[in-house]
Every structure is written in structure tokens, then in C-alpha cells.
Amino acid sequence: RKEVEQDPGPFNVPEGATVAFNCTYSNSASQSFFWYRQDCRKEPKLLMSVYSSGNEDGRFTAQLNRASQYISLLIRDSKLSDSATYLCAVYGGKLTFGQGTILTVHP
Amino acid sequence: EAGVAQSPRYKIIEKRQSVAFWCNPISGHATLYWYQQILGQGPKLLIQFQNNGVVDDSQLPKDRFSAERLKGVDSTLKIQPAKLEDSAVYLCASSSYSGSYEQYFGPGTRLTVT
Numbered sequence: 750r751k752e753v754e755q756d757p758g759p760f761n762v763p764e765g766a767t768v769a770f771n772c773t774y775s776n777s778a779s780q781s782f783f784w785y786r787q788d789c790r791k792e793p794k795l796l797m798s799v800y801s802s803g804n805e806d807g808r809f810t811a812q813l814n815r816a817s818q819y820i821s822l823l824i825r826d827s828k829l830s831d832s833a834t835y836l837c838a839v840y841g842g843k844l845t846f847g848q849g850t851i852l853t854v855h856p
Numbered sequence: 857e858a859g860v861a862q863s864p865r866y867k868i869i870e871k872r873q874s875v876a877f878w879c880n881p882i883s884g885h886a887t888l889y890w891y892q893q894i895l896g897q898g899p900k901l902l903i904q905f906q907n908n909g910v911v912d913d914s915q916l917p918k919d920r921f922s923a924e925r926l927k928g929v930d931s932t933l934k935i936q937p938a939k940l941e942d943s944a945v946y947l948c949a950s951s952s953y954s955g956s957y958e959q960y961f962g963p964g965t966r967l968t969v970t
Contacts, residue, residue: 846900
């Protein structure tokens with residue numbers, strides 16, 4: 750079993766749609782959780798940290814479920830500019846990334 | 857604030873040749889990381905430095921890869937000899953201290969081994 754797993758997609762959604770990504774992790778001792786965004790041929794950029802209480806940043810909501818060992822990212826009112834690969838990352842001594850979920854938002 | 861700098865941005869070499877990559881982290885960041893990202897996968901940690909000491913190099917293929925951070929600032933990653941499967945993007949990242957898990961990435965070096 751991979752340490753961090755994501756559905757690779759791709760997810761193709763129209764503008765304005767709501768889309769959700771899940772990510773599961775195997776190390777129950779993991780301490781911190783993140784979502785990164787990676788545009789084509791660019792470096793990953795930190796989108797948001799994920800806290801136990803859940804957190805929101807504009808159209809983006811991240812949640813953590815420690816009991817089931819998964820994190821999620823919800824994007825509301827999708828924009829064309831949201832098209833990217835979304836990487837979840839889990840810190841348990843080192844930062845381990847999932848393989849990424851490809852999102853394409855179309856007009 | 858300047859971000860993480862890397863060079864070169866692209867490199868094409870033949871198998872069995874050697875190659876070196878350079879990274880300059882964000883000013884004041886004590887922790888530096890090298891990642892390998894193969895197409896279609898997430899970044900994989902190769903080595904982590906805290907100042908000029910190695911914290912984790914468990915996933916570094918030490919028979920061919922080496923890295924150093926002599927003065928606790930810049931770092932170089934070397935591959936010698938390169939194999940076809942080393943074709944990937946090599947990303948450098950830094951964080952302000954070992955307890956901060958938020959990492960900031962450089963633009964990467966895209967290596968093609970032919």
C-alpha cells in the first residue's frame with residue numbers, strides 16, 4: 750500500500766462546478782497535512798495546510814479525518830484558472846506526496 | 857522575498873555521463889530538500905539537510921547520487937553515472953526550520969537522459 754494515495758483523475762468539470770478530491774494516508778502518526786497546486790511544467794506551490802478542525806480559504810475548503818486517515822479538498826465555483834494538478838502531502842518525519850489529481854475546468 | 861533558485865533549468869545528457877544541479881534556498885531557511893519528480897508522480901524526497909548536516913538520505917541512491925551543502929546555504933546534487941530512469945524534474949525546496957513542515961519549492965531542473 751502506498752503511503753499517500755490520491756485518485757489521479759482526471760477530473761473534467763465545467764466552470765462554476767464544485768469538485769472534491771480525497772487523499773488517504775497510511776501512517777497514523779502523521780502530524781501535518783497539506784494541499785499543493787502544481788501547474789503544468791511548474792513547481793508545486795503550497796495551497797493550504799489542513800487542520801483537524803477543517804479550514805477554508807475563499808473557495809477552497811480542506812478537511813482532515815484522522816480516524817479514517819484521509820484528507821479532502823473542496824473547490825467551489827470552479828474557475829478556468831483552477832485547472833492544475835493538486836497534490837496532497839503528509840508529514841510524518843518527512844513530507845510524502847501523493848501522485849496528484851489532475852483537474853481541468855472547461856468553459 | 858526571493859524564492860528558491862535552481863540552475864540549470866534544463867539539462868540533456870547521455871546515459872553514463874555525469875550532471876550536477878545547484879540550489880540556493882530562501883534566505884534564512886535552515887532546512888533544504890532535494891526531490892525527484894518523475895512524470896505523472898508526486899515529488900519523492902531524496903535528501904534533507906538541516907544547515908549543513910544530513911537529516912535524511914534514506915531514499916538517495918548513494919551508488920550514483922551525491923549531495924552536499926558545505927556552508928549551510930547553497931547545495932549541489934550530483935548524478936554520476938546517469939541512467940535512463942533518472943530522467944525527471946529535480947526540485948529543491950526549503951523551509952525556515954526543521955519543525956516547520958511548510959516547504960517552498962524552486963522551479964526545478966528538468967533532466968533528460970538519452
